[in-house]
Structure formats: structure tokens, C-alpha cells
Amino acid sequence: MPDQTPDTVTATSPDLTAIVLACTLSPSPSDSSSIKLGTEVLDALHEHGVQGGTVIRVVDHDVRFGVSDDEGDGDEWPGIREQVLAADILVFATPIWMGQPSAVAKMVLERLDNEIAETDDAGRPLLSDKVAVAAIVGNEDGAHHSSAMIFQALNDVGYTIPAQGVTYWVGEAMGSTDYQDLDEVPEKTAQTTATVARHAAHLARALRAMPYPAP
Amino acid sequence: MPDQTPDTVTATSPDLTAIVLACTLSPSPSDSSSIKLGTEVLDALHEHGVQGGTVIRVVDHDVRFGVSDDEGDGDEWPGIREQVLAADILVFATPIWMGQPSAVAKMVLERLDNEIAETDDAGRPLLSDKVAVAAIVGNEDGAHHSSAMIFQALNDVGYTIPAQGVTYWVGEAMGSTDYQDLDEVPEKTAQTTATVARHAAHLARALRAMPYPAP
Amino acid sequence: MPDQTPDTVTATSPDLTAIVLACTLSPSPSDSSSIKLGTEVLDALHEHGVQGGTVIRVVDHDVRFGVSDDEGDGDEWPGIREQVLAADILVFATPIWMGQPSAVAKMVLERLDNEIAETDDAGRPLLSDKVAVAAIVGNEDGAHHSSAMIFQALNDVGYTIPAQGVTYWVGEAMGSTDYQDLDEVPEKTAQTTATVARHAAHLARALRAMPYPAP
Amino acid sequence: MPDQTPDTVTATSPDLTAIVLACTLSPSPSDSSSIKLGTEVLDALHEHGVQGGTVIRVVDHDVRFGVSDDEGDGDEWPGIREQVLAADILVFATPIWMGQPSAVAKMVLERLDNEIAETDDAGRPLLSDKVAVAAIVGNEDGAHHSSAMIFQALNDVGYTIPAQGVTYWVGEAMGSTDYQDLDEVPEKTAQTTATVARHAAHLARALRAMPYPAP
Numbered sequence: 024m025p026d027q028t029p030d031t032v033t034a035t036s037p038d039l040t041a042i043v044l045a046c047t048l049s050p051s052p053s054d055s056s057s058i059k060l061g062t063e064v065l066d067a068l069h070e071h072g073v074q075g076g077t078v079i080r081v082v083d084h085d086v087r088f089g090v091s092d093d094e095g096d097g098d099e100w101p102g103i104r105e106q107v108l109a110a111d112i113l114v115f116a117t118p119i120w121m122g123q124p125s126a127v128a129k130m131v132l133e134r135l136d137n138e139i140a141e142t143d144d145a146g147r148p149l150l151s152d153k154v155a156v157a158a159i160v161g162n163e164d165g166a167h168h169s170s171a172m173i174f175q176a177l178n179d180v181g182y183t184i185p186a187q188g189v190t191y192w193v194g195e196a197m198g199s200t201d202y203q204d205l206d207e208v209p210e211k212t213a214q215t216t217a218t219v220a221r222h223a224a225h226l227a228r229a230l231r232a233m234p235y236p237a238p
Numbered sequence: 239m240p241d242q243t244p245d246t247v248t249a250t251s252p253d254l255t256a257i258v259l260a261c262t263l264s265p266s267p268s269d270s271s272s273i274k275l276g277t278e279v280l281d282a283l284h285e286h287g288v289q290g291g292t293v294i295r296v297v298d299h300d301v302r303f304g305v306s307d308d309e310g311d312g313d314e315w316p317g318i319r320e321q322v323l324a325a326d327i328l329v330f331a332t333p334i335w336m337g338q339p340s341a342v343a344k345m346v347l348e349r350l351d352n353e354i355a356e357t358d359d360a361g362r363p364l365l366s367d368k369v370a371v372a373a374i375v376g377n378e379d380g381a382h383h384s385s386a387m388i389f390q391a392l393n394d395v396g397y398t399i400p401a402q403g404v405t406y407w408v409g410e411a412m413g414s415t416d417y418q419d420l421d422e423v424p425e426k427t428a429q430t431t432a433t434v435a436r437h438a439a440h441l442a443r444a445l446r447a448m449p450y451p452a453p
Numbered sequence: 454m455p456d457q458t459p460d461t462v463t464a465t466s467p468d469l470t471a472i473v474l475a476c477t478l479s480p481s482p483s484d485s486s487s488i489k490l491g492t493e494v495l496d497a498l499h500e501h502g503v504q505g506g507t508v509i510r511v512v513d514h515d516v517r518f519g520v521s522d523d524e525g526d527g528d529e530w531p532g533i534r535e536q537v538l539a540a541d542i543l544v545f546a547t548p549i550w551m552g553q554p555s556a557v558a559k560m561v562l563e564r565l566d567n568e569i570a571e572t573d574d575a576g577r578p579l580l581s582d583k584v585a586v587a588a589i590v591g592n593e594d595g596a597h598h599s600s601a602m603i604f605q606a607l608n609d610v611g612y613t614i615p616a617q618g619v620t621y622w623v624g625e626a627m628g629s630t631d632y633q634d635l636d637e638v639p640e641k642t643a644q645t646t647a648t649v650a651r652h653a654a655h656l657a658r659a660l661r662a663m664p665y666p667a668p
Numbered sequence: 669m670p671d672q673t674p675d676t677v678t679a680t681s682p683d684l685t686a687i688v689l690a691c692t693l694s695p696s697p698s699d700s701s702s703i704k705l706g707t708e709v710l711d712a713l714h715e716h717g718v719q720g721g722t723v724i725r726v727v728d729h730d731v732r733f734g735v736s737d738d739e740g741d742g743d744e745w746p747g748i749r750e751q752v753l754a755a756d757i758l759v760f761a762t763p764i765w766m767g768q769p770s771a772v773a774k775m776v777l778e779r780l781d782n783e784i785a786e787t788d789d790a791g792r793p794l795l796s797d798k799v800a801v802a803a804i805v806g807n808e809d810g811a812h813h814s815s816a817m818i819f820q821a822l823n824d825v826g827y828t829i830p831a832q833g834v835t836y837w838v839g840e841a842m843g844s845t846d847y848q849d850l851d852e853v854p855e856k857t858a859q860t861t862a863t864v865a866r867h868a869a870h871l872a873r874a875l876r877a878m879p880y881p882a883p
Contacts, residue, residue: 048518048563082518088478088556120563121606122812126518130556133478139402151401164838167390167767168813174393175386176551183441184389184399186366186450187354193809196837197856211842218453225450226398233444235401235437263733263778297733303693303771335778336821337597341733345771348693379623382552383598391766408594411622412641426627569832581831597820604823605816613871614819614829616796616880617784652880656828659878665831665870668863 061116119161276331334376491546549591706761764806
């Protein structure tokens with residue numbers, strides 16, 4: 024017996040929305056490969072009916088270390104958090120440093136840690152029914168590990184991870200080429216970005232139609 | 239615009255099914271903590287309308303190392319694979335050794351590696367619309383890491399990971415108590431097992447109603 | 454044929470020194486479990502002839518995200534870096550958040566990334582002959598993974614890791630007790646701390662006597 | 669005060685020896701990239717006075733899953749273990765599958781798990797004074813993570829990890845080229861292999877001259 028009957032999702036349903044949290048170490052106006060790939064995911068989501076979408080370059084904001092919703096004293100996480108909570112799809116974009124996600128990425132994950140305890144009126148985590156995917160770039164090596172870290176942490180706090188939920192590019196071992204400096208998007212990365220977006224949009228729509236039941 | 243309109247899921251839809259792949263290092267008849275926790279997830283799934291469910295103790299079968307569907311010469315993976323492909327929900331249960339998933343767990347993940355290339359008539363991976371969760375036990379430390387490894391690998395090959403998709407138990411640092419030797423299931427693990435099952439059953443049902451679109 | 458003959462290390466050799474980089478998310482004056490455990494390692498090092506030793510609470514300093522030696526504009530990493538380069542032994546202390554090392558820990562690792570390219574007159578990385586150990590604490594789960602991340606990154610930039618180079622404490626699964634709130638240091642953690650210090654002091658002394666050869 | 673005065677290491681000291689544990693999934697006579705890279709490390713060790721050296725293709729032997737020294741009933745680990753215990757340097761060679769070390773690699777690590785409890789007459793772990801390095805190859809991505817897993821596990825059981833203790837090669841993201849099919853060894857991998865061997869031989873010699881003190 025199903026827990027519930029899905030509502031029909033029609034063209035009159037509110038649009039799905041997405042947000043990109045880009046975790047480059049470099050503030051504006053530096054070019055950023057993780058912003059480039061994150062934006063490519065966002066563009067691909069648009070082809071599946073996802074509307075709008077903000078790209079937030081976290082390091083441009085005064086986000087504090089911590090695990091609370093608001094560390095006070097000018098902490099700019101609360102403003103970002105509001106946008107994260109408003110979006111159906113989170114595109115978590117990070118560069119790879121030392122084979123691992125960036126420190127900014129970890130800082131963002133930690134700021135989301137408290138969400139597991141934040142519940143709606145039905146007792147469900149606020150992030151229920153939201154979908155997260157990863158966009159990962161580096162000169163070389165570390166994409167699988169980075170996606171593992173991101174999936175585990177975001178899943179802990181309530182995100183659902185769609186099938187094949189990561190797109191990435193890295194160069195050959197010990198290389199130094201940046202994704203943003205490639206002549207064109209490599210075909211396999213482009214295909215994967217398309218798959219990730221197709222799956223994320225679909226899954227967000229499915230969870231909109233059939234939200235997780237309350238405990 | 240949605241990719242598709244969900245079918246109504248009714249009591250007459252075919253039942254959801256689950257399979258537990260238990261990756262203990264010890265063959266029968268040894269007691270196994272990972273089988274115990276995997277079975278608890280299965281029992282909890284039954285409360286959400288999931289039917290049947292086999293617990294496969296992988297090490298009791300002659301499964302070969304490799305990354306193909308069939309390594310030949312008596313390899314018993316093909317028989318297990320058939321059951322995995324038939325189940326809507328995979329409960330991936332592993333002990334922790336050295337802070338990491340067991341070698342048997344890694345062997346099983348590698349046997350699934352080829353699934354990314356195996357597609358249905360519509361060009362979708364065979365594992366599309368299937369849901370995976372993890373059940374992890376150890377004397378001490380390693381559950382988060384183990385779930386990260388499992389999520390990343392199973393997601394790569396096509397599984398969707400529901401919100402809070404892992405239940406686990408580990409003791410205090412450098413402890414030596416087994417999960418199966420506890421007087422009772424710790425309350426937090428029991429609650430988490432219930433959450434994992436509720437989410438997995440729901441998500442599998444949602445993907446049954448609204449399968450991922452073809453490329 | 455040995456690359457070199459070790460000098461005799463005598464009581465007149467300059468003393469070995471250590472530094473603790475403590476990567477708690479909380480600035481002073483909050484109590485910190487990672488500072489407590491890091492300090493215990495330092496105390497244990499003193500019993501093996503290591504002198505002095507500073508505990509640096511990184512988050513009290515204005516350290517910037519980045520992978521260079523000096524991010525400019527008031528970046529306080531260069532002052533810390535000088536102390537790191539002066540110490541024979543690095544005690545890398547981090548709390549666990551979400552089963553992973555803290556964002557501050559990752560920020561520090563990234564600031565050390567450039568050291569691989571910084572060489573002495575003989576063409577050896579500046580961190581050659583230095584020894585790193587880890588001190589890791591959390592409410593629950595994540596110590597092995599955290600040590601793996603720290604070992605890999607510090608080894609990449611030139612640190613040598615002594616046998617059994619990590620001490621840690623974590624509580625039972627999903628627990629919420631802090632190390633600093635335990636009535637006493639658990640015996641196994643205390644023993645491990647002693648082992649780590651014995652090994653680190655010995656290895657630093659051995660590398661002092663027999664430095665790595667130049668390329 | 670030093671714990672001990674190093675003996676002079678002379679040309680009359682017994683030679684250092686090494687062993688390669690190659691963790692390819694494929695039995696002989698298949699070509700193996702991990703055997704190729706592991707052998708290259710061994711060759712480089714020879715240039716630093718290390719003698720002999722066996723390359724063991726683990727999957728050619730009937731090694732059982734488990735965490736004891738001898739799983740009985742024809743288990744071939746004890747014979748391999750004897751060689752591991754006799755060698756000063758362990759070259760741990762593994763392919764990458766799914767961004768992670770192979771299942772065979774994990775099986776081998778688990779077979780070493782018990783070594784932490786096996787002590788010599790002085791109460792030191794049998795693996796004390798031994799040095800481990802990693803040689804990692806894959807079509808794409810996963811080398812840093814694999815070295816992290818290997819370092820953490822081997823360090824737990826008593827191995828010391830020399831500075832920059834891993835050599836590796838992986839291709840560009842989602843590539844399918846094997847290391848063994850490259851026209852020549854890429855220069856950066858060759859340089860890294862040389863560094864790893866130089867450091868490993870030196871550190872093993874230093875620990876021969878100055879063994880870790882007993883507890």
C-alpha cells in the first residue's frame with residue numbers, strides 16, 4: 024500500500040528552482056572553473072523546466088566557520104541559507120585541492136549540519152524533498168572522493184541524491200590545466216552534465232508530487 | 239513543464255521488493271552484525287508495504303573479483319545480480335574494518351561497476367529507478383566514511399539515494415563490542431533504521447510512479 | 454650501500470620542537486576538545502625530550518582561504534607558516550564534523566599545499582625531515598577517515614608519518630558527548646597518545662640524524 | 669636526550685629488502701598496470717641499494733577474506749605474510765576501481781589488521797621499523813583517495829610512511845586508457861616514482877639504524 028497518492032503535477036505547478044553554491048577559494052573577479060561547471064549544470068537544468076537559479080560564490084560573502092544557522096556578528100550565512108531553503112535543487116560546485124573538496128566546500132557543509140534538526144510543521148527536516156547534485160573540477164584527480172564527501176554530508180542533512188548525481192572534469196595525473204582554460208567542454212563531461220540535470224530535475228519534480236511522509 | 243505525468247500508484251500496483259547484500263567477511267554459520275542490521279532495515283521496509291526480501295550473505299557464494307557481469311568458470315555473481323536487478327530497493331550492509339567498508343563490500347561494488355553500461359530498451363541504465371540505502375556496523379568508528387564510499391559507488395552505477403539513507407552503529411573509540419552482542423538495539427540506531435526504511439520505500443514508490451526519463 | 458652515514462645524535466644536538474595546529478571551529482575563549490587532545494600529545498612529546506611547543510588555535514587568526522604562502526592584505530598565515538617551518542613535529546589536531554575533518558583543518562592543509570614547491574638549497578622540500586601526527590576528536594565517528602585525509606595531504610607536501618601516527622577519541626554512534634567533558638581521559642586514548650608521541654619524537658630524531666638525501 | 673644512539677649503518681649491514689603486493693583484480697597471465705607501476709618502484713629501489721624484491725600478484729593465490737593471520741583450510745595468506753614480515757619496504761600497488769582501491773587491496777589490508785597485536789620480544793609491533801609506499805594506477809581519478817585509504821590502514825598496523833610516499837598515474841576524467849598501454853612512462857610519474865623510492869630506501873635505512881623504542 025502506498026503511503027500516499029501523488030498529486031498530478033501540471034504545468035500550473037509552481038516552477039522548480041535551483042541554486043548553485045560555488046566553493047572556489049578565490050573571490051571575485053577571478054575566473055573560476057567550479058563556477059563555470061556549476062553554471063553549466065544550471066543551464067542544463069533550464070532545459071528541463073527549472074527556472075531562474077542563482078550562482079552564489081560563497082567566498083565573496085562573510086560566511087563564518089560554525090555549525091549553527093547563524094553565527095551572529097555579521098555572519099552572512101543566514102542570507103545564503105534562506106536561498107538554499109527556497110531552492111528545490113542544490114548544485115554543489117567545488118574545486119579539488121589536494122585530492123579533496125575545498126575548505127570553502129567543507130565550511131558550507133558544516134553550516135548545513137544543523138538542518139537535520141530543523142523540521143517543518145509535520146516534523147520533517149526542512150531540506151526534505153530537495154535534491155542535491157555535485158559539480159567538481161580540478162587540475163587532476165579527486166572527483167570521485169569529492170563527490171563521496173559531498174553526497175554523504177548532504178544526504179545526512181536531508182538531501183536526496185539522484186542517479187548519477189555528479190558531473191566533473193579533472194586532467195591527467197599531476198596536470199595543471201584548468202577546466203576554464205580548455206578550448207571546449209570535453210564531450211564526456213558535457214554528456215554527464217546533461218544527465219545530472221535531467222535526473223535532478225526529474226527527481227525534484229517527483230518529490231514535489233510525492234513528498235516524503237512525516238515520521 | 240514536467241517531463242511526464244505520474245501514473246497513480248494504487249494498491250493494485252505490483253509490490254515493491256527489496257534485497258539485502260550483506261558483506262560480512264565471515265561465512266555461515268557465524269553470527270553477523272551486518273546481517274542483523276541489514277535484516278532490521280528489511281523488517282522496517284515491510285512496515286511500509288515492501289514485500290519479501292532476500293538477505294544474501296555474499297561470502298557464502300563463490301563470487302569472483304572483477305568488473306564484468308559474469309567472470310565465468312562457476313562465478314556465482316550472475317545469480318545474485320539477477321536478484322539485485324529484480325529488486326526495487328538495495329540494502330547494502332557492511333561491517334567496518336580498519337575504518338572502511340569490508341573487502342567483500344568493495345568486491346560487490348566492483349561487480350556492479352558494469353551496470354552503468356547496461357541499458358534498457360529506452361537507453362536508461364538497468365538500475366534506473368532503483369533506490370539504495372546503507373546499513374553499517376563496526377566495533378568503532380568508520381560509519382560515515384563507509385556510507386560515503388557506498389553512496390558514491392552505487393550512485394555512479396544508477397542508484398538513487400533517499401534522504402538520510404544510512405543507518406549504523408559503532409561503539410566508542412577503540413572499542414570491541416559487536417552490534418549483535420548489545421542487549422538491545424540502541425534507540426538512535428532503531429530510529430534511524432525506521433527513517434531509512436520510510437524514506438527508501440517512499441522514494442522507490444515515487445520512482446515507480448515517475449520513472450527517470452530516457453536520455 | 455647506504456646513502457649516508459648517520460651523525461651521532463647527542464645531548465648537545467639542538468632540541469627537537471613541536472607545534473600544534475588546532476583546527477577547532479570555535480574561537481577563544483570557548484573550550485575545545487581538539488585543543489585538549491592536541492595539548493595532551495604535546496605533553497607526551499615533552500616526556501621524549503621535545504622542547505617547548507606552541508598550540509596555535511588557527512581560527513583565532515585571520516587566515517585566508519588559498520593555496521599560496523601569503524594571500525596578502527593582512528593574511529596571518531605567513532606568521533603561522535614560519536612557526537610550522539621551524540618545528541620538527543607537527544601535531545595536527547582537528548574536531549570531526551559530519552564524519553570529516555573541520556573546514557579549518559582543510560583550510561590549513563590547503564595553505565600548506567604550496568610547500569611541495571618550496572625547496573631548500575639542496576633542492577629538497579622545506580618540510581623534508583619533519584614529522585606529522587594527528588589528534589582527532591568528535592562526538593561520534595569519523596576519526597579513521599579524518600586521519601586518512603590528514604595523512605594523505607600532509608604526506609603529499611613532505612611530512613613523514615610515524616608508525617601509528619594518530620590518537621583519537623569518538624563516542625558511540627550518534628552520541629553527543631565531547632571529549633573535553635569526559636571525567637577522565639579514556640585509557641585507550643591515553644595509551645595511543647603516548648605511543649604517537651614516542652614514535653613521533655623518535656622518528657623526528659632519526660630524520661635529524663639522517664636527513665632525506667637530495668634528489 | 670635521544671632515546672638511543674644510532675648504530676652506524678655500513679656496507680656490511682644486511683641489505684634492505686622490498687616486497688610488492690600487487691592488488692590487480694585479474695589473475696595471471698593478464699597484463700596489469702598496477703604490477704607495471706609496482707615493478708617500476710621496485711626497480712627504482714634497487715638504485716638505492718635495496719636488494720631483491722618479490723612482486724606478489726595476490727589474486728593468483730588463494731587468499732581468504734578475514735582479519736586473522738591464518739584463516740585455515742588452505743588459506744595462502746600465511747605464506748605471503750611471511751614474506752611481508754621479512755621485507756623492510758612494502759610497495760602496495762593497486763588499481764583504482766570506482767575511484768577507490770581494489771577489493772583485493774582491501775582484502776590484503778584486512779589480512780594485515782591483526783599485525784597491530786603481534787609484537788616482538790620487546791613489545792613492539794612486528795611491523796615496526798618497516799616502511800610502506802603506494803603505487804596506484806587507474807584509467808581516471810581516484811589516486812589521492814586510494815593513497816589516503818592505504819596510508820591510514822598501513823599506518824594503523826605499524827608501517828611508517830616516508831615523505832611523498834605515493835606514485836601514481838591516472839588519465840583525464842572518464843578516460844579509458846590503461847597505464848600499461850601508454851607509449852612511455854609519463855615524466856611526472858617517473859619522477860615521482862624516483863622520489864618515492866629514494867625516500868623509502870632512506871627511511872628504511874634510518875629505521876634500521878635507529879629502530880623505534882619499545883613502549
